[in-house]
Each structure stands twice: as C-alpha cells, then as structure tokens.
Amino acid sequence: MFGYYLDLALRSFRRNRVLTALMVLALGLGIGASITTLTVLKLLSGDPLPQKSTRLFTAEIDPLPAKGYVPGQSKPPWGNLMPYVDAMSLLRAHKAERQAVMALTQAKVTPARTGEHPFFSDAVMTTADFFAMFDAPFEYGSGWNAQDDDDRARVAVIAGFLNDKLFGGKDSVGQVIRINDHDYRIAGVLKDWSPQPRFYAVDLGGRSYGDGDGVFLPLQSARTDGMDPENVSCWETADIAHLETAPCVFVSLWVELAHASDATAYRTFLSNYVQQQISLGRFHRPEVAFPGLMEFLALEQVVPDDARLQTGLAFGFLLICIVNTVGLLLAKCLRRSREIGVRRALGATRRTIFAQFMVESGMVGIAGGLLGLVFAELGLWAIRHQPAQYAKLAHLDVSMFIVTFVIALIASLIAGLLPAWRACVVAPAPQLKSV
Amino acid sequence: MDIQPILAALRKHKIPAILIVLEIALACAVLCNAVFMIGQRIGEIKLPNAIDEQGIADIRVLGTDPKLSADDVPRNLAALRQIPGVTAAAVINTMPLTNNGWNAGVGTSPADVMDKDSPNVATYFFTSSAEQALGLRLLRGRFFTSEEFAGSKLSDSYIPTGHVTLVTQSLADRLWPGQDALGRQVWIDKDFHFTVVGIVADVLRPNENGEGLAAFHWSMFLPLTPGPGGYLNDYIVRSAPQDRERVLRAAVAKLEALSPNAVVRPITFTDIRDKYFANTRSMIWMLVLVCVVMLAVTAFGIVGLTSFWVGQRRRQIGIRRAVGATRAHILQHFQTENFLLSSAGVAAGMILAFGINLYLMQHYQMLRMPWYYLPASAIALWVLGQLAVLGPALRASNVPPVVATRDG
Numbered sequence: 001m002f003g004y005y006l007d008l009a010l011r012s013f014r015r016n017r018v019l020t021a022l023m024v025l026a027l028g029l030g031i032g033a034s035i036t037t038l039t040v041l042k043l044l045s046g047d048p049l050p051q052k053s054t055r056l057f058t059a060e061i062d063p064l065p066a067k068g069y070v071p072g073q074s075k076p077p078w079g080n081l082m083p084y085v086d087a088m089s090l091l092r093a094h095k096a097e098r099q100a101v102m103a104l105t106q107a108k109v110t111p112a113r114t115g116e117h118p119f120f121s122d123a124v125m126t127t128a129d130f131f132a133m134f135d136a137p138f139e140y141g142s143g144w145n146a147q148d149d150d151d152r153a154r155v156a157v158i159a160g161f162l163n164d165k166l167f168g169g170k171d172s173v174g175q176v177i178r179i180n181d182h183d184y185r186i187a188g189v190l191k192d193w194s195p196q197p198r199f200y201a202v203d204l205g206g207r208s209y210g211d212g213d214g215v216f217l218p219l220q221s222a223r224t225d226g227m228d229p230e231n232v233s234c235w236e237t238a239d240i241a242h243l244e245t246a247p248c249v250f251v252s253l254w255v256e257l258a259h260a261s262d263a264t265a266y267r268t269f270l271s272n273y274v275q276q277q278i279s280l281g282r283f284h285r286p287e288v289a290f291p292g293l294m295e296f297l298a299l300e301q302v303v304p305d306d307a308r309l310q311t312g313l314a315f316g317f318l319l320i321c322i323v324n325t326v327g328l329l330l331a332k333c334l335r336r337s338r339e340i341g342v343r344r345a346l347g348a349t350r351r352t353i354f355a356q357f358m359v360e361s362g363m364v365g366i367a368g369g370l371l372g373l374v375f376a377e378l379g380l381w382a383i384r385h386q387p388a389q390y391a392k393l394a395h396l397d398v399s400m401f402i403v404t405f406v407i408a409l410i411a412s413l414i415a416g417l418l419p420a421w422r423a424c425v426v427a428p429a430p431q432l433k434s435v
Numbered sequence: 436m437d438i439q440p441i442l443a444a445l446r447k448h449k450i451p452a453i454l455i456v457l458e459i460a461l462a463c464a465v466l467c468n469a470v471f472m473i474g475q476r477i478g479e480i481k482l483p484n485a486i487d488e489q490g491i492a493d494i495r496v497l498g499t500d501p502k503l504s505a506d507d508v509p510r511n512l513a514a515l516r517q518i519p520g521v522t523a524a525a526v527i528n529t530m531p532l533t534n535n536g537w538n539a540g541v542g543t544s545p546a547d548v549m550d551k552d553s554p555n556v557a558t559y560f561f562t563s564s565a566e567q568a569l570g571l572r573l574l575r576g577r578f579f580t581s582e583e584f585a586g587s588k589l590s591d592s593y594i595p596t597g598h599v600t601l602v603t604q605s606l607a608d609r610l611w612p613g614q615d616a617l618g619r620q621v622w623i624d625k626d627f628h629f630t631v632v633g634i635v636a637d638v639l640r641p642n643e644n645g646e647g648l649a650a651f652h653w654s655m656f657l658p659l660t661p662g663p664g665g666y667l668n669d670y671i672v673r674s675a676p677q678d679r680e681r682v683l684r685a686a687v688a689k690l691e692a693l694s695p696n697a698v699v700r701p702i703t704f705t706d707i708r709d710k711y712f713a714n715t716r717s718m719i720w721m722l723v724l725v726c727v728v729m730l731a732v733t734a735f736g737i738v739g740l741t742s743f744w745v746g747q748r749r750r751q752i753g754i755r756r757a758v759g760a761t762r763a764h765i766l767q768h769f770q771t772e773n774f775l776l777s778s779a780g781v782a783a784g785m786i787l788a789f790g791i792n793l794y795l796m797q798h799y800q801m802l803r804m805p806w807y808y809l810p811a812s813a814i815a816l817w818v819l820g821q822l823a824v825l826g827p828a829l830r831a832s833n834v835p836p837v838v839a840t841r842d843g
Contacts, residue, residue, distance in 0.1 A: 327736055331739065331742075
C-alpha cells in the first residue's frame, strides 16, 4: 500500500508543480534557518569539559567594604574574580583534589631567529594543577610542579600552534622561549586545546570562544617579570604597581573535587574562610558562591543575547512556514474532494485516505528537510565568514543532521494532519453526484 | 461594497481563512520586533562620536620597557610630527571603541564616590595637544594649558595627579542635571578630585561596559605628562583623510625603527569603528534577510491559498457574473475579503508583537517598542496582502459568466 501512496503523492505533486515547489521551498527555508541558528546556539552553550564539568567549581567572594552593603541582597560583584591574597590562601589550604589560581595576560614572544618581529600571544598565568585539572593534553613534556610555582621558576608550557610557529612542530621541551624579554624554559607542549566556551577566561578579560591560549606561565614568575593581568578591578585607591597586596581583584580560583557531592563541604569551608576574614576586619560581606562549571557559565550569560534572539527568530519563521504549508496542503486537498469521493466509493476506508495524505505530506517534509540541510550548510558557511569569535567553529554535526529530519518530519506531519483529517471526513455521495 | 456575501463565503471556508489570519498575525508579530531590533542596532552603529574619525589613525606600541617611557614618548612624538601631512600627534591611554577599558566610579563629592548608583565613567589620559589630535569639539570652557599638562603625573593608582578635567556633555548632564558643570568638582575615589574646565561634545567609551547606551558617552579626559610606566601606548596621528594611509605607513616605519623590540599595531579609526560594530552589522543583515524571506513566504502563501479558493469558486463566480456582477465587483470581492482577513491578522499580530516585546524586555537588553511600529507593520502587511491577492483576484474576475451554465 505504501508504494501506491507514494505513487499517488508523486502524481499529485506533478499536477501542481509550482505549488509543491513553493511548499518545499518554504519548509526548507524555515528548517535551514532553524538548524543554522540551533547549531550556533549548541556550539555556544556547549559543555567545555564534558568528562568532568560536574566536578569543577569556582569560588566567588565579596571583598567590597561595608558601605552600601544590604544583607541578603548583595552578591559577589565581579563574578569569580578575587583578590590575590585570598586566592592564594584558598589554594594553599588544599581542600580540594586539585586547585589552581589563574589570570590572563598578553605575552610578548620574541622569536630566536634574527629579523623576525616580536608578537603578542594570549597567555595564562596560573599554578601547577591547571593542566591536570582541566585535562589539557600534552604533545611533549608536561606541566610544572608546585615547587616551580614557589621558586618562581621561569618555565613555560606552550600551545601546539605556537610550537609549530617557533620550532616547526618539533619536540621543543628544554628549549628556551623569550617572553617579555626574559628567558623561559619550555616544560611542555600542548596538543590542540581550546575548550568552548573558554570558561576560565570569562571573567578574566579574555575571549570566550575561538582559538585557545598560546602560552602558560607560573603566575608568580610572570608577575615578577612584570606581566600585567588583563582585567583588574579595585574597590578603593590602590597601588597598581603592587597588585598582590592592593585592594583589587584580578585572579580566579578553580577547584576539582573528587565527587560533585563534596561541593557542600567546600562551600562551608569557603564560607568559614570569609567569616574568619570578617572577624579579622578585612572583609565585611559574608556572601559567597560556589557554582559548578555549567552553573557558572549560565550565571555569566556567556551565550550572547544575539545568538538566542536569532534562534527564537528562526523558530518563529519556521512556525510561519509550517502554517503556510498547512494552508497550501489543505487547499490542495480540498480541491481533490472528488478524487477522494471516487476512492471512498471504490472501497477505500477513512483510514487509508488518512494514510495516503499523511504519506503525501511526509514526502513534502523529507524534501523540505533535504532542502533545509542545503540551506543550513549555506547558512553555516555564511556564519563561518562572519567576524564573531566562534565563527570558524560553526559546522553541522551528526546530531544536528538527524535533528533536521526529525524537525522536518514533525513539521510536515503536523502540517498534514489537518488536511488529512479533512480529506478522510469527505462523504463520498455528494462528491460523486457532481462528477 | 456589501460585505455580507464575503462574510458568508468566509464562513464556508473557516479553516483556510483562519490559516491566512494566523500567518499574517505571526508575520506581523515577527516583523514588528525584527524591524524594531534593526532600528535599535542601526541607532547603535550611528552613535555620534565627536572626534575626527576620518582623519585619525591609532598606532599601539606595545612591549617596550616601561621604565624608559619618559624618554621614549617625547622622542616618538617628535618623530611622528615630522612626517609630512601630520597635523597633530599625541599619546593616550586608550581609544574609543577599542575594548581596552579604563573605567572609574566617580562622584560629585568624596562621600558619594562609593555609592551604588555612582556612575562608572571611562577615563582618558592624554599628553599635550591630544585635544587637537583627537579633534575634540569644545562646547564650553577651555582645553588644558601646558602648565596643567606638565603638572600632572601618573600616581601609583594609575590616576593622574592633576586637578583639571574635560567632561562630555552627557556626563555633565548625568552628574549635574540642569546645572552648569563648569568649575565643579569630580571625585575619583576619596583621594583624587578634578575641576571641570571644559565641556566637550560626546565621545564614545572604549566599550559599552554593560551599562546601556545612555552610559556609552560618559567619558572624561585628564591631562598627563609622560613618565615611567607602560600605560601610554596609543599614539594618535591626525592628518587629512586623503593622507591618512600614507601617514600611517610612514608612522609605523618610524616607530618600528625607533623601537625595534616593540610590537607596533597600526589601525585607522574608521577600521576601529567597523571592527567594533562588525557583529552588530551582521546581526542587522541577518534580521533584514529573515524579514524579507518571511514576507515573501507569507505573500506566496496568500497567493497559493487564494488561487485555490478562486479555482474552487469558479461556478459561484460565474453565477454572480451571470446575474449582473461586473468584473470590478468580483475583483473587489476578493480584495475586500483579503482586507478583512489581513485586518483580523494584524489585529491579532499587534497584540502578539506587543507580548513578544514585553517578553524580550524581561529577558534581554531590549527597550519598549514605540507604538508606531505596530500600525507601520500593520500597513506593510495590508499592502502585502493586497499585492498578493491581486493576481488570483484578476484571474477570478476573468471567469466568464458562461461557467455558471456548465455543470462543475
């Protein structure tokens, strides 16, 4: 029977070529727009470290003075930025499996070959646990250890793309790289590593998407060599030359817990630390937050408003296309009352008429889905040529490929439901009379 | 024109009629909001910025030894001023729209600096003759004197020690609404205060800073003399627009020769502006594209449905023609019918558009849509409906009366 319905559908399409083309085109445009925006949204709101994001947390405290404090209504004003002193105290307490303090900077890299210009590379100033905690994979060598942090050793980890640029991709461990006019020994070279979104950079003043950082340095060594953090906020007059002791925030602390359930214990620890600082007169506000990675990204609203607006708009457009298809399918079906009357008189049941029309609209859906896929690829191609940070990453993946057809089929079946129902309630006699 | 027969006909085709109404309503709602968003973004791109955008180039010199700035900066400036075509050159800590923010909470007294609603302001520090290099437009008061430049050094807090400032008109209005700002004091923290000596036309901040468009023009300017410290990196070079490219190339060559160890990044101000608004511009194009395609789909939907409608009613049309209706009558019938459906559609659409706007205001940085967007998009859809129905309606009016005598 199914083959017969397909044949009937094809005949009907051939009879109304322009109309069928219009339906497929409209549905394809709607689906293409929806899939394009959905792919971008998925890319932007993805989990940067799916294997352990439930066990990664960041600490937020409020170092602001008592003035203007409203108990219960104030919250940490600078996201997870905190003063250096507090970040280091929490780091040294070792209350979590792993913990790292970090800030971003711009590292001036001077190539060893003469005649080449120095250039700036996005850099992270951090502590030893950073690489293991964030699962950063090494191509050569490894990170540095806690002793190197304390000794302010001049060691560095560089990204694969920087290794390609400076050392032609060869194992450069033990070589020297000149950063901010100081010699650093390369301890390790990372494989391609650029979590999307780059969660640790969100509040530190870095880019949230796009290529990863190029250079990783021990925080204290880099600060000793005069490298300034990208994002500094101070709550009163501060001596910027001595940021470590100034009333300023510029680093953040991330921790990895053994189990997600340990978060309560760590939050209590954090709260106690702040209480202790309040009793010492350093702090005045007891509010703390200890969001997990995904909660943090949601709080910080990393996904740009425009991306969400575009998705909403695309689905509004898809809805219009579906209403449009319902209308056209219905109109077509109403004109075929006589054909239906004849089929009913020859013994077709309501159910078979219903099935016939659903097959017909399903075919419109599949064709719309195929066309939608073409439009989606076209849309993503256009997005890859946009200036946005994430542009280069916009590619259709398998799940979105499947989602396209699911959306197309559901859309067309919904669109076909009303016409099919109208078709199967046609009474045969009056239709036959007028033939 | 009697609308009774039209209503009677529509009652016989409830579902297609409802579908047309629904489609027009959705299109109207989306169109209203999309056009409003487009307008908002065009407003953003066109924000006034009272500096010589066409003539300015910005050259960032990074990675030099900050201890030597006191000597490097005057030497570099002297070299830049020798380039033929350069009308002014100066150094500044940051430039508008470069995303390199230098912000401070300010107040009109030391007590209210730390207030929750004390405004956050962009602070520009620059060396002498930067007013000319930027092309600031003085509205009232005066620019800085050479003594004021010479007497202002950068403190440990990265705030100049001078005691004079220029503020933008918007900032003056924000700090002293309805009053004269000249001669008043602005405080940064408890320790720094500045007397307003001049008010300049609005200059944009390095970035929007998440405080809305109203705050985008809250900028203040402080004089500074070069000293040790790596903060004065942006060399502003002004020339006639037609000389700018040549001047920029010459300036880069000079600066690279003077500081071979530095990273020199040149950019014209028009490029700075284009880069800053690149995302906004692509969003505008995307919105325009969606609107156009959506209207096309809606129009074709109306054409398709009405065509079938006409086909289905050939006999009725024939009968009407046979009993004396003219072609104009038939044409009018379909046009009025479409007008009624469009009216119902835009009525529902305007309510929906208003609802969507309320939702967007709650969840996004969206303003209230001005009322005139609603009637404007209603008219657009009325026109679209009439255009779309014209083809099928003309075909209907060409149905000959003889059809009535035929069976089917």
